[in-house]
Amino acid sequence: MGIFIDAFRGGLAMLVSGAADVWTIVLVSVQVSGAAVLLALVLGIPIGFMLGTKRFVGRRMMLVIANTGMGLPPVVVGLVVAMLLSRRGPLGSLELLYSRPAMVIAQLVIAVPMVAAVSAAAVSAVPRELRLQARSLGASPLQVAIMTLREARMGLLASVAAGFGSIISEVGAVTMVGGNLAGKTRVMTTAIVQYTRMGDYGAALALAVVLMAMVLAVNILLTRVQQSAERYEQ
Amino acid sequence: MSAPKPADIVVEGVRKSYRGKTVVDVDRLELKAGRTLGLLGPSGSGKSTLLSMIGLLERPDAGTVSVDGREVNATDRQTRMSMAAAFQRPYLFKGTVGDNVAYGLRLRRVPASDTRDRVEAVLTRVGLQGWQDRSALTLSGGEAQRVALARALVLEPRILLLDEPLASLDPVMKWRLARDFARILREEGKTTLYVTHDQDEVLAIADDVAIMRQGRVVASGTGDQVFGLPADDWIAGFLGMEPSIRGRVLDVKDGVARVDCGGVTLYAVAPVAPGAEVLLGVRPEDVVLFEADAIVPLTSARNKIQAVVVQIDPSGSTYRVVIERGPVRIAAKISRSALVDLRLSEGTPVQALFKATAVRVAST
Known part of the structure; x- marks a missing residue:
């Protein structure tokens, strides 16, 4: 067990002393995944709203795609995004490969189906009659949509948590499109892989603790959401 | 405001x-x-x-x-x-x-x-x-x-x-x-x-x-x-009434019409002329039932007919009892205790009372 104790001591020292390396990595992680999650909400919630409330041709198909997207293998996303952004790819002229925007794009592709599927479920749990009721009191279509999202807010929070949780701990895609460049595109997960390979268990464990803390926080939020979700079932 | x-x-x-x-x-x-x-x-x-x-x-x-x-x-x-x-x-x-x-x-x-x-x-x-x-x-x-x-x-x-x-x-x-x-x-x-x-x-x-x-x-x-007065048999059924009764006005005295309904005479307050063919209807809650041999207290009910119970259906907390005399079929709404008191069952003879003002009339 000595290995754990030593690594723990070393890692703790790093975190406490504010070793620039470790905290930069954490910061890059939060920036990339934060940006990706925000964009995923902007795109995913309207899609989820459509899927959850409207009846249109192709809806079932889109739901299947969104639900499949939740299980999309990140390495596949990494591969496709890397190919798109590679010098010979269709978006190669943007020169984005091995940059943070490339990582944001890859994480976005992973998170949007997740956010769309979870928010579709949340929105469709709002009774149709409630929307009819809002309309009957004079609400415009936009006002009905705002009311619906407000009613589904706990579920929407869950979609944020699910989206964030899925990409902050993802390693395959970000390595492939980010390249794990120190100080630039190195994030917690890729750094943990790197430090572990180098035998620097202290640094790896320190990052693992921070990552775990974030995932734990997200899951605590999710659990609380689920507890307060039994609202129309009285 | x-x-x-x-x-x-x-x-x-x-x-x-x-x-x-x-x-x-x-x-x-x-x-x-x-x-x-x-x-x-x-x-x-x-x-x-x-x-x-x-x-x-x-x-x-x-x-x-x-x-x-x-x-x-x-x-x-x-x-x-x-x-x-x-x-x-x-x-x-x-x-x-x-x-x-x-x-x-x-x-x-x-x-x-x-x-x-x-x-x-x-x-x-x-x-x-x-x-x-x-x-x-x-x-x-x-x-x-x-x-x-x-x-x-x-x-x-x-x-x-x-x-x-x-x-x-x-x-x-x-x-x-x-x-x-x-x-x-x-x-x-x-x-x-x-x-x-x-x-x-x-x-x-x-x-x-x-x-x-x-x-x-x-x-x-x-x-x-x-x-x-139900407009047709389906509406009558939906409203818990019997289909309208056909009759012919015999005479009118002081606004009260005497109507012959296939041998049964009913009284109704309605602006109709003697000889007119009419349809009559009575709301079930306006009909009161008594035992056939009961001495009915003096009331203002002009219509008093001897009839026989032909059907009893529970209807929520009350009962719907259909009585018949010749071509006249009328439903009455009565409470559970009244049903027990009167010992009603199909075939029981009864007296039915209802006011002339309770009879709705339409000309045909």
Whole structure:
């Protein structure tokens, strides 16, 4: 067990002393995944709203795609995004490969189906009659949509948590499109892989603790959401 | 604050089908300004769909809805803003009772202080004084339905649409609320469409009545007209009555007509001429039954006939007893204890009493 104790001591020292390396990595992680999650909400919630409330041709198909997207293998996303952004790819002229925007794009592709599927479920749990009721009191279509999202807010929070949780701990895609460049595109997960390979268990464990803390926080939020979700079932 | 003038609504040629099945096909239906129209019909008769179309929540496949003589549709924001609805299950928004009642006012950008006053006033009106800050999700069914009514009333709509607002309540709460609704609607004097499948509710609340069957309006008029004399056998059955009785007026004395119904003489107060062929109907609750050999106390009931019980059906908390004498068949509504006291069963001879004023008459 000595290995754990030593690594723990070393890692703790790093975190406490504010070793620039470790905290930069954490910061890059939060920036990339934060940006990706925000964009995923902007795109995913309207899609989820459509899927959850409207009846249109192709809806079932889109739901299947969104639900499949939740299980999309990140390495596949990494591969496709890397190919798109590679010098010979269709978006190669943007020169984005091995940059943070490339990582944001890859994480976005992973998170949007997740956010769309979870928010579709949340929105469709709002009774149709409630929307009819809002309309009957004079609400415009936009006002009905705002009311619906407000009613589904706990579920929407869950979609944020699910989206964030899925990409902050993802390693395959970000390595492939980010390249794990120190100080630039190195994030917690890729750094943990790197430090572990180098035998620097202290640094790896320190990052693992921070990552775990974030995932734990997200899951605590999710659990609380689920507890307060039994609202129309009285 | 003076309430706006109530609206006159006319529905003409309105049709709606879902997946090739016609659910509404109404030639004409009128909601008179300031009156409550009770729209009655069995489940699936198209009542709620018709309400949705009148409320501009759903677009008819054909036909028009006119308010004060002007054709309107869902894009007509001003007309939509002059309506408010409450539905069978009182779906409330998450938040407080006050937030729920204020919802429509906020959509209309009513100033906050004004909103507060109006919410307070309307909650008092529906019997929930001071409930503004309670959570809307902790209310009982009856309380929630009051909030739903308040949420509609607070908008001072010219048109109020109520879709089975009492159907999901327990009987005690239902009748308390029905009484309150009737009073509120009478005082408010709004044009109201009240959809229900319960005729007692309609009797308590509505001024005018229309009956729907398979998407069509099969009877309409004042409560007295529609309930007094069923227009056909189906309506009679739906209203718990027997089909109308055919007769011929023998003579008229002091406004009371003596009518021969195939050998049975009935008295009715009606403006008819001797020799006229007429249809007669009696409401089941207007008929009193006695044992055949009972000495009937002196009453003002002109009609007293010896008859035989031919059918007994439970109908909610009461019983519907059909009696027959020759071609005359009449249903009577009696309590369970009366049924026991009279020892009624099929074949029992009885005396039936009802007033001449209780007999509805139509010329043929």
